[in-house]
Amino acid sequence: MEQQFSPGIRRYVEKANELGERRRQYRAQVRALKFDTIAVHGMYGVEEAFSGGQGGLIEPLFLSTSQAYRDSDEMEAGLGYLIPTWCYSRIHNPTVFYLEETLALLEAYGCADDASALATASGMSAIKQAVEPLVALTSAPGEQINFVSAAQLYGGTFQLFNLRMRERGAQVRWVTEPWDIEAWAKLVDGNTRFIYGEMPSNPQQACFDIRAIAELAHSHGIPFIVDSTIATPALMRPLQHGADIVVQSLTKTIGAGGFTIGGAVIARHGLTSRHLPDEVRADYATWLKLWPFRDSGPCMSPHSAFFLLNELRTLRLKVEFMSANTMEVARYLAKHPKVERVDYLGLPEHPLYSCASRYLRMVDSDEPTFGHLMSFTIKGSAADTRRFFDALKRIYRATDLGRIKSVATIPAISTHMQQGEEGRQLAGIPPTMVRLCVGGEHPADVIADLDQALAKI
Ligand SMILES: *Cc1c(COP(=O)(O)O)cnc(C)c1O
Numbered sequence: 001m002e003q004q005f006s007p008g009i010r011r012y013v014e015k016a017n018e019l020g021e022r023r024r025q026y027r028a029q030v031r032a033l034k035f036d037t038i039a040v041h042g043m044y045g046v047e048e049a050f051s052g053g054q055g056g057l058i059e060p061l062f063l064s065t066s067q068a069y070r071d072s073d074e075m076e077a078g079l080g081y082l083i084p085t086w087c088y089s090r091i092h093n094p095t096v097f098y099l100e101e102t103l104a105l106l107e108a109y110g111c112a113d114d115a116s117a118l119a120t121a122s123g124m125s126a127i128k129q130a131v132e133p134l135v136a137l138t139s140a141p142g143e144q145i146n147f148v149s150a151a152q153l154y155g156g157t158f159q160l161f162n163l164r165m166r167e168r169g170a171q172v173r174w175v176t177e178p179w180d181i182e183a184w185a186k187l188v189d190g191n192t193r194f195i196y197g198e199m200p201s202n203p204q205q206a207c208f209d210i211r212a213i214a215e216l217a218h219s220h221g222i223p224f225i226v227d228s229t230i231a232t233p234a235l236m237r238p239l240q241h242g243a244d245i246v247v248q249s250l251t252k253t254i255g256a257g258g259f260t261i262g263g264a265v266i267a268r269h270g271l272t273s274r275h276l277p278d279e280v281r282a283d284y285a286t287w288l289k290l291w292p293f294r295d296s297g298p299c300m301s302p303h304s305a306f307f308l309l310n311e312l313r314t315l316r317l318k319v320e321f322m323s324a325n326t327m328e329v330a331r332y333l334a335k336h337p338k339v340e341r342v343d344y345l346g347l348p349e350h351p352l353y354s355c356a357s358r359y360l361r362m363v364d365s366d367e368p369t370f371g372h373l374m375s376f377t378i379k380g381s382a383a384d385t386r387r388f389f390d391a392l393k394r395i396y397r398a399t400d401l402g403r404i405k406s407v408a409t410i411p412a413i414s415t416h417m418q419q420g421e422e423g424r425q426l427a428g429i430p431p432t433m434v435r436l437c438v439g440g441e442h443p444a445d446v447i448a449d450l451d452q453a454l455a456k457i
Contacts, residue, residue: 008073009082016083027101035109035234035363040313042102052094059098061306065089081290089302091294099305100264102312103248104285106233107266109363111240116285117266118293119305123229123249124156125298126263128164129288130225130247134194135170138275146171147194148187150178150208151426152201154249155415157227158423161196176426178208179352181216188220193275198227199236200356202401203375203411203435204428205343207352210359214242221274229253230373230402234319235360244271245284250304253372253402255311256318256439260304318404320362321440322372328443329436329450333376338388338454340377340432346370373401375411375435382431384457385410389434391453394445401437406446408436 005013026045030038044059053060066088069075078085086092096119104117120126131147139145149161151174161172173187178197188195195217197208210226217224223244228236232253238246248254250262267284280287293299323346330344345356346368357368378385389397389410396407399414409415412431416424424430438446 005077005082006073008071009077012074012077013082016077020084027105031105031108031114035106036316038102038105038109039315042098042105042309042312044098059095059306059309062094062302090297090299091289093299093302093305095302095309096300096305099300099309099312100285102309103233103264104266106312106315107237107239107246108268109233109237109240111237111268113239113268113270115239115266115268116283117264118285118289119250119300120263120265120293121298121300122261123154123247123251123263124160126247126249126265127157127227128160129293129296129298130245130265130267131160131165131194131196132168133280133288133292134223134273134276135165135168137277137280138193138273139169143169143191144171145169145191145193146173146189147196148173148175148184148192149196150174150198150201150206151176152178152204152206152428153198154202154227154229155411155417155419157198158416158419158427162419162423174426178206179355181209181212184213185216188216188222190220192220192222194223194225194273196225196227198229199238199359200230200345200371200373202230202373203343203415203433205345205350205352205373205375207345207355207359209355210238210241210243214244217244218242218272221272223271223273230371231360232315232319234316234363235323235369235371237363239266239268241359244268244273250308251402252400253319254315255308256322256402256404257307257311258400258403258405260301260307262300262304262308316363318440319371320369322404322438323362323369325440325443325446326372326374326438327370329438329446330374332447333374333450336454338379338457340379342374342376344370344374372437372439373435374438375433377430377432378434378457380432380457382412385432385434388453388457391456392449393452394441394449395436401435403437404440406437406439406441406449408434411435 100117108115225245226238226243229249246266362369
């Protein structure tokens with residue numbers, strides 16, 4: 001191929017190859033660092049600071065919509081993807097790129113295979129980007145294809161799978177007991193294109209055996225996708241356990257400060273799919289970025305990437321702290337006479353405690369740690385639940401989670417309203433369920449607020 005380039009283009013390609021080699025070597029060094037060091041620095045090191053950042057200690061915020069080229073040869077090389085280029089901020093942006101590199105390195109931490117990441121405008125767009133080609137690229141018109149998913153999903157994902165994917169001709173097969181590997185195995189057949197699960201799930205705290213499901217998927221030559229928004233790479237890195245693709249809503253725990261919507265697709269290099277062409281499987285996240293994502297436009301704003309990079313630097317600390325606070329609040333609620341049951345994976349009486357302890361472990365310390373998401377049901381009616389909810393004084397009533405500020409919602413009238421009574425029953429969401437995400441406040445103050453509100457029932 002290369003001999004067909006003009007000498008001018010060849011010069012740019014050769015220079016890019018040299019730079020690319022240096023970057024690969026530097027990346028290999030970063031990949032060998034500890035999790036916290038990667039989270040703090042990512043690919044923006046001292047050398048990068050002086051080559052592109054005027055010595056600044058943090059990644060520059062590049063607001064330019066587009067990149068200028070030195071001459072026509074560089075432009076042709078750039079737009080032909082012959083050299084690394086960011087071109088136009090809908091496709092790439094240097095600040096977004098720093099975020100993608102950090103996320104890829106954190107999700108691939110401790111994993112034999114490397115990974116790449118694609119940052120998107122929201123968690124939902126990340127999920128849509130991740131699954132769409134697995135359906136669109138792998139079926140002929142009129143072919144009956146399906147995918148298998150845990151039923152315990154974020155409400156938006158449930159709708160995407162139940163409605164939008166059906167419109168595209170792919171039928172979702174729900175696994176209502178995802179902790180049972182047989183429940184998955186009996187739904188997978190020759191027309192299944194991928195397997196999907198969310199762990200821990202929001203709000204029901206479902207948990208499943210990632211390794212066993214990845215093996216099942218691979219025995220059928222299809223990829224396994226995990227939404228690990230609630231866990232974040234500080235608690236769980238599904239790629240290490242055999243998953244092929246991780247999706248994250250960066251809006252939530254990773255963006256704990258609560259200032260931006262964002263998402264990411266992080267894919268293992270050389271993922272399993274007997275349906276996708278080899279050049280797509282080789283580096284799925286980068287392929288998505290260069291082709292389907294470019295053509296549909298759900299890009300992340302550089303401002304968002306800049307703020308999210310800052311959040312990632314303290315990710316492990318926040319997750320550790322919020323998990324410890326949540327445990328204290330869960331223990332309090334479990335003993336309260338007006339609480340029917342508490343679903344928190346960290347309570348030893350939870351039926352999925354042993355599954356959760358296997359997978360949810362604080363990075364580098366290996367301590368079982370269970371995150372900030374819990375739900376509980378009120379002993380009483382839907383009206384009692386609303387009375388308690390309306391009495392909260394410090395905890396925010398919001399359909400939000402993963403915040404440094406504690407937030408609560410009633411899923412049946414908010415996040416899971418659209419899927420209707422039948423969908424809620426399938427997912428196990430009664431009208432008396434309250435989802436609570438404990439933040440960084442002192443747990444005694446969170447407990448005091450819950451206590452006075454429970455006294456109103
Ligand atoms: C919120 C959420 C999403 C969707 O993310 P957005 O950024 O709101 O689009 C996906 N999965 C989980 C588990 C979520 O909590």
